[in-house]
Amino acid sequence: MKIFKQIANLAIIAILFIFSSCSNKQQGNAQMASQISEYNVLEVTPQNITLYQDFPATLEGEQTVEIRPRVAGYIERILVDEGDYVKKGQVLFQLNANDIRAQVRSAEAQVKVAESQVSTAKINLEKTQPLVEKSIVSEFQLESVKTELQSAEALLAQANANLANAKANLDYTMITSPTDGIIGTFPYRVGSLVSSSIATPLTTVSNTSTMRAYFSINEKVFLQMTKSLKGNTTREKLTKLPEVELVLPDQSIYNHKGKIEIASGIVDPQTGAINVRAAFPNPEGDLRSGGSGNIRLPEYHNNVLLVPQNASYEIQGKHFVYVANSDNKIVNTPIEVIVGNLKDVYVVSSGLKKGDKIVVEGIAGLRDGMEIKPKVTVQEAVADNIQPSNE
Structure with a gap:
């Protein structure tokens, strides 16, 4: 009887030990479950974006022209100001033209003299022609008169050319703009002596x-x-x-x-x-x-995946993110990114696919294979220059 009681007591102790073990195991499992932390995860979806470089x-300007004088002279007037907008043909500078006007008057006088000489030569020719026909004068004298007329006509042509050149020089004293545009700076002022050989132009027109x-x-x-x-x-x-x-x-x-x-x-x-x-x-x-x-x-870039920069980390020039799999365990995943001008965002060129869930906070405390409790967040417009999708 005594032995029977001892066996019964041992059985009761064994049963209590088994119940205690099961209880401790359940408590341990519950404690481990309570230790799994919650993390925000982002489900990546394709978007259309524009990057800029x-x-x-x-x-x-389309055309920038240096303004230079074609004749020598003192600047008498400046008719525009620096930075003015001017039209083609508008007068910019006026040079003193007294000397050139004198040249024009002298050239006009030379033209009149040459015209008089031509008239005289023609009269001589008209007088000599009938005398030759009557054999009063020789053919040689007729040829001499013709030569004098040709010489006088040549001198008249030269005088007219000199007059045209003098008038052109007079026109050049009024320096005009060859195009529409904006006036540049003025290195020369009223009273400056300028010529076609000056090193610095009068100004520029752009x-x-x-x-x-x-x-x-x-x-x-x-x-x-x-x-x-x-x-x-x-x-x-x-x-x-x-x-x-x-x-x-x-x-x-x-x-x-x-x-x-x-x-x-x-x-x-x-x-x-x-x-x-x-x-x-x-x-x-x-x-x-x-x-x-x-x-x-x-x-x-159309239909690309975006990840926040703070959801990634870099090792030796390579970028990584933590992706939560179907078992809520995180996988250290390498990605290729396009670094653009998006604020705090990377464009992923490879390594992720649509629907992947990446951890977006507290990644410094994570390790590969760690189990988490994911809390899915919605991907918002993470950059100002994301284009709205047509889908």
């Missing part, structure tokens, strides 16, 4: 109705930009490029868009860059020759 540019922006593009970027465009020549391909913007020095955007017109056929061996020219309309005259800015080229 900026290139420093210098501005020049036709700025169309402005040309000159900039350089890396050869690799240029090839990526044009390789998918249709056209038999580079010039034809450039016409297919979208319009470009001009970012002014104050970071504002010029209110007219431009087009890329030409690209140099030579790659600079030192910089590996290609010189490119874009044209912008300038109806208000806001742009000036010699100005600067940045040409902004758009780059369109």
Whole structure:
């Protein structure tokens, strides 16, 4: 009987031990479950975006003409001011013309003298001709009179040429603009003696109705930009490029868009860059020759995936994100990104697919294979220049 009681007590102890173990195991499982942390995850979806690349540019007018005098003289009047807009043919400078007017009067007098000589020679010819016919004078004298007439006519032609040249010089004392445009600076003032040989022009006139922006593009970027465009020549391909913007020095955007017109056929061996020219309309005259800015080229990407930059980390130049799988375990995933001008966002070119869930916060405390409790958030418009999808 005593032995039976001992066996019963042992059985009860064993049962209590089993129940205690199961309870401890359940409590351990519950404790482990309570230790799984909740993380915000983002389900990536395709979007259409526009990236931009900026290139420093210098501005020049469509036509910039140096204004130089064609005759020597003192500047008597300046009829425009620096920065004025002038029309073709408008008088800009007036030179003192007293000496040239005297030359014109002298040339006119020489013309009258030559005309008188021609008249005299003609009269002599008219008088000599009938005398030769009557054999009163010889043929030699007739030829001599004809020669005198030809000489007088030549002198008259020379006198007329000198008069035309003097009148032209008189006209040149009124220096006019050869084109519409903006007046440059004035290195010479009233009273300055100028001539056609001066080193510095009187001023410049810049036709700025169309402005040309000159900039350089890396050869690799240029090839990526044009390789998918249709056209038999580079010039034809450039016409297919979208319009470009001009970012002014104050970071504002010029209110007219431009087009890329030409690209140099030579790659600079030192910089590996290609010189490119874009044209912008300038109806208000806001742009000036010699100005600067940045040409902004758009780059369109359709149906691409975006990830916040703070959801990724970088190791030795490679980018990684944590992707939550179907078992709520995170997988360290490498991605390829396009670094653009999007604020706090990367464009993913490979490594992710539509519907993947990436952890977007607290990634510093994560490790590969770790189980999490995902809380799905909605992907918002994470950049100002995301284009609305047509889907």
